């Protein structure tokens with residue numbers, strides 16, 4: 001099979017879509033919307049994503065095409081760009097269902113009388129100010145390329161208010177063509193998600209290719225900012241797809257789950273699992289692992305995506321375990337690592353404190369850059385492509401910057417304070433209100 005290549009004609013279409021602004025969805029909105037999924041609400045969600053995903057993908061293709069230096073020419077970057085272009089094409093070629101005017105009317109009515117007014121208003125994500133947006137011109141009106149584009153099929157599409165999700169379409173009786181569309185749309189986005197599984201590794205490979213052509217050992221600020229935007233956007237796209245697929249398939253229909261979101265995420269339980277996992281990876285690697293002591297005032301439950309939380313804690317704990325073991329070795333007692341969980345009105349904060357010797361002040365900015373690591377380098381390709389979250393002890397220099405993006409995605413943050421010669425404290429802030437928009441650039 002020959003690899004997909006973006007044609008100039010497709011790129012023109014992509015550039016056109018990239019002129020439109022992306023629309024963010026808050027965690028709370030996702031939950032409100034997904035609580036009573038019916039074919040009617042799922043159709044609305046499919047329509048929303050069918051318009052939103054091509055815009056998001058187009059922004060990324062354009063950015064990959066216009067990267068600074070000669071980064072856009074690196075073979076792995078070209079590969080990733082073609083995946084994005086192909087996914088864009090898959091979506092715009094998928095035809096919305098042909099539905100009669102009567103059904104359109106009915107759908108509009110159902111939407112009007114729905115509980116949308118009860119949907120919480122989202123606030124701008126406080127993390128946006130931390131990530132520099134690219135200079136992309138966005139079209140002000142209209143808000144959707146489909147509503148004016150003659151090149152894309154628009155049969156049966158009904159006007160969609162991008163800024164609202166609809167919550168009360170359960171009573172709407174869906175004709176079979178809508179159900180079929182829901183299914184085929186879901187298959188398409190599942191395939192897109194799979195295609196993009198190896199994006200993190202492949203972009204990392206592209207950065208390595210670029211580093212080989214340049215004299216610098218670190219990543220320039222503009223490339224670092226691009227990576228932050230790019231990976232943040234990827235988290236958003238995958239969260240939206242994961243959430244939609246899960247609602248359609250009903251796969252995460254466990255109690256307290258709405259799609260991939262848990263309305264009662266229990267921090268203590270997640271932290272306990274992450275501690276056990278990180279310690280077992282540490283033990284497998286070094287043959288020993290320090291104790292981890294958790295201080296948690298109560299069973300704190302809040303709205304979150306448990307897999308994101310697990311991933312961040314696991315990465316941070318691995319760093320602390322490694323620092324302690326490498327500082328003290330097998331011959332002296334290992335000071336325990338402390339995990340302290342605090343619960344405020346706005347934030348839940350998790351502090352992880354270790355006595356692993358800390359990081360020099362000059363080294364602090366480096367730890368947030370991609371590909372910076374003091375561990376022996378690992379084979380990128382093998383370890384990474386398996387899944388989203390890898391399990392080796394250390395070695396890619398992605399743990400901290402990616403965890404910070406996960407935290408910021410839902411309005412939280414990750415901070416690190418070190419005392420060189422003693423140890424490190426990391427603060428993981430999680431926004432309890434869950435009402436901040438996705439940070440979109």
Ligand SMILES: Nc1ncnc2c1ncn2[C@@H]1O[C@H](COP(=O)(O)OP(=O)(O)OP(=O)(O)O)[C@@H](O)[C@H]1O
Pocket residue numbers: 315319320323354356357358359367372373374375392393394395396397398399400401423424
């Ligand atoms: N708690 C800590 N104590 C001391 N140094 C740390 C700590 N956390 C991170 N570092 C330093 O920051 C570097 C980057 O950390 P990061 O988590 O981004 O990548 P990594 O752990 O090296 O690799 P991986 O991508 O596999 O997580 C580490 O290699 C280490 O030098």
